[in-house]
Amino acid sequence: SQQGEEDPQALSIQEGENATMNCSYKTSINNLQWYRQNSGRGLVHLILIRSNEREKHSGRLRVTLDTSKKSSSLLITASRAADTASYFCATHKAAGNKLTFGGGTRVLVKP
């Protein structure tokens, strides 16, 4: 089962613009993580936000978490062509110590 659902499924922007993608989930979580996947490659961890945090920054990335709405957003500022990838949210529940991934947002940054 996929707890996280990303929106939009695909996003096309010009270099320099910001990219925002959202993730919704269904049950209580311990933390929420965002991962990036370049085509045909493994996933790379970007950022983790805990259930008691509301916002977190890492370089050009900004993540928010609203546990009352069971949703999170990932903002990539000043996008670059190298940001072209698929981005996945993953929810972590304490029990079982495993992640449940969403379907991903495919981002295309045009130079």
Add this chain to the structure above:
Amino acid sequence: DGGITQSPKYLFRKEGQNVTLSCEQNLNHDAMYWYRQDPGQGLRLIYYSQIVNDFQKGDIAEGYSVSREKKESFPLTVTSAQKNPTAFYLCASRGAATDTQYFGPGTRLTVL
């Protein structure tokens, strides 16, 4: 170099054959995971192991088997019972002090 490796990168299998995918890590991580990814989709958990000689079924374990005889290794066997095995398979590991998972480069399995 520390990391997690998967082999082979591409694998072709005839229908009815079992095939084993390799996953090795030298990160000294206790936990290891296997995921399946279909085109344009997210990851689905097949099996995971929190410690040597122990593993649990994930969401789509049918038609797959694993072993965890060594901390460094977590091979996945795709059996002939798996009806639609063509997919991209990803292995991951996790250290004890974190919830973050580290992924290998993946193996693309195609059934001919």
